[in-house]
Amino acid sequence: MDERAAGAAASVEAMFREERGRLLAALVRRFGDLDLAEEVASEAIEAALVRWPVDGVPPKPGAWLMTTARRRAVDRLRRDQVYAARLAVLQVEADRAGPAAPADAGGDLPDERLLLFFTCAHPALPAEDRAALTLRCLAGLATPEVARAFLVPPATMAKRIVRAKNKIREARVPFRVPGADELPGRLPGVLQVLYSIFTEGYAASAGPDLQRPDLAEEAIRLARILRRLLPAEREVTGLLALMLLTYARRAARTGPDGGVVLLDDQDRRLWDGPMIEEGRELVVVALTGGPPGLYGVQAAIAALHDEAPGVAATDWPQVVALYDVLLAIAPSPVVAMNRAVAVAMRDGPEAGLALLDGLAEDPRLRGHHPYQAARADLLCRLGRSAEAAAAYREALKLAGTEPDRAHLRRRLREAEGS
């Protein structure tokens, strides 16, 4: 392969990652059919893989792909008259809904991925399918990869994706960006989808590994795209900041054996400095100019941890204050639990334990291993080893990943030994 061919192959690769979602969105916008759009998008990319190494990369790669895909779509429609009639109706209505962006705004494909973000996260779709569809359509993951992301068999995931697409088509879930009046109602759903992808990547709920960097990075990549598309939405910025400030600690979160290393024991030199810096700048933007949002406040808490040279030097009074703000915006037992841990750092383990015990009756914490682990830790610090051991045993029953369990077993042995 000569240099030009190698360069072309590399740009197709990059195109596949970066432009697939954009191409798909533009095709969906035009044809109103996700399946058709996916098929012709793939065909166009395949055609590029054949043509570009020979002909060179065209000056407007996105437009080239779009033209190719559109021709394929028209061919299909000619072959299938019934399909064509239905799509013609859809297209007329799509045009009525709003004028299409000019074909060569910015010289290449207009970015219509925002439509896909909102369609994939539409509240009419089952919650479990929203993240899967987002990974499929916007991240461009193949169905088996999406299945792996959620630890379900590929056939199960294929069924779920077909079902979701079927609902989009048959119930006519619209491809549109919600208007300014609807945005506050719809955006949290989109952010929730991205955050759930991130969380699954950062702290896997089950499986052999504690972290799944591919998923976390995909979530960050999608959040960056969303932020470019909705630059004025501060919660989008807050979410991106939260992901960066959390993900910056990834290298220190596991030991050489893959085991869990808690925040207290992490080697802070392993934290990703530039990522923390970027996150901190974004937090400032997210918290400026209006009431604070859910993700912005969580990002601010993460920033306080990331800025501190050590656990003792962390600004705990400020952390507690931010948890108070968070509880006011979005009361939840998990937030109350984290606040209790911060209070323990500020006022001593006794104060924290009293707060944690006050949450014991909450059914939502009953299956939550971090709650038992946090209690156990405070009991340990108070020298109540027998009670601590009992709490660690409880946590062990609930923990889902092997590194979590190994960590808890270690702490249990320590509690039993003292």
Added chain:
Amino acid sequence: MKYMLLIYAGAADAADRCDYEEWVAYDKALRDAGVLVSGHSLKDLTTATTVRVGPGGEPTITTDGPFAETREVLGGYDVIDVPDLDAALEWAARCPGSRDGGSVVVRPVAEFEV
């Protein structure tokens, strides 16, 4: 595209909250927007009769209305013609039947090529 809004009362014995004016206003809004295809409200559940025909073809008549174990009771329906699901959901949310423990189920109407 046509959608049927199935309007359910929260429970069979729910107090009859006769917000007559609200329903009239909703009906008028549907007509004014030009989206109403058809709609009916149903009489009280105690007046309903269920017919089932057994495998032998003999009709079996049950006189105590629809399935007694169902808590939610269909009270009426509207068929509307709107561009997409979001528009249908908006109308469903405006329907007085979606409040006070009631619910509105939105179902796309199947249309067949002739």
